[in-house]
Amino acid sequence: MRCPACNEIGKDKVIDSRLTESGGAIRRRRVCQACNRRFTTKERAEEELRIAVVKKDGSRVRFRRDKIMAGIQHACYKLPIVDTDIEAMTDDIEGELFRDHDREVTSREVGECVARKLRDVNHVAYVRFMSVFKEFNHVSEFAEEIQRVEDHAATASPDQQSLFGD
Template sequence: MRCPSCGSLDTQVKDSRPTEDSSAIRRRRLCPVCGFRFTTFERVQLRELTVVKRNGRRVPFDRDKLARSVEIALRKRNVDPERVEEAISRIVRELESLGESEVTAETIGETVMDHLRELDDVAYVRFASVYKNFREAKDFETALAELAGEDDEDGPAKPG
């Protein structure tokens, strides 16, 4: 593993342990050249995924980009970071288990929205507003009405 500080290829693992949900191995590393300490995560990857964008372009799937999008939607929301990491891992596993090496951006967006809906209603609406390209207040009203309709079917509204 290359040192992010000096670029040396000779780094040492000082500690390894599974994450809370055992979906990854957290490794503390030390660079013997410059003394820099850093953390890496090792995850199981079922298959290499390629994202087919709306314009037809194909790009490699990037878990970190997915995580950033989810974190942006959840910004300033009181959601336990462990729950967020578990949701991201579930999204990735769900996409990998579709059985295809190519997955559409639409499939990813819909999957993320399904999981955000379970985590936090406000984050769901934020993500949907970007993903579905809301252009006017009515678009927000429609999304909120969908959420309210689901709460009515499931019983009392979930606390946010």
Template sequence: MKCPFCGHADTQVVETRMAEDGGFIRRRRQCAHCEKRFTTYERPDVTFPAIVKKDGRRIEYDREKLLGSMKLALRKRPVSTEQIDGAVERIEEKLLNMGVREIPSSRLGEHVMRELKKLDKVAYVRFASVYRSFEDVDEFKHVVDEIRK
């Protein structure tokens, strides 16, 4: 591993820790040349299905984009970062377990909506309003009534 500070190729692992959920390994490293420390993360390299957009375009799955859309819906809501990360991991696990090479964006959106519904009802309505392109108040009312059931 090259040092991000001086570019020297000789670094040593000083400390290794497994994440609580076992999803990745965190390593503290120290450069043998400049002696600065830095952190690296080790995750399994998996291939997610391509996302097929409504217009037929195929894009690569992007965890940051998924996380960003969920955080936007959950903005100023009482949901912890750990809960959001857990929801994203459950969605990714479903994507991997499907065993397909492509998935329609609408199906991914449904997975997101299910997770948001469990986390926070207001965030669920926010996401649904954008995802389903609500045109009027009656559509909002329908989703709110659906949650109340």
């Protein structure tokens, strides 16, 4: 690879290699043997390995990890669940879906996978997720709907603010 300091190609050597905290990428520390400059590269799975999500109406959208994470974040809103837990759950879900599905997965399967994870982690988050997932059948739609309701709740009176009645 090209050295960002001296532009020499192919003179770099990997001196350290480790998984990122989430496990979703590998960070490699490299040294350029031409100029001794050290730099870091981050490696992720290629986009073409990605799978398509088949929605209820038959349309396909690209699988998006950030949508899964947003859905989980919304379900965990104000619950004692830290960001690293949410990231770990997202990693598990992504890993499971990619392991069990070749090219496509239905939105229902994605949602069920998210639901299983949430059920293991926090009951309230699980119930929240399920109550909306049944209606929308897709995590991204769920996230969008919750956002809409939260935006509305911000301007509503206090007794109307509890979306899920908990």
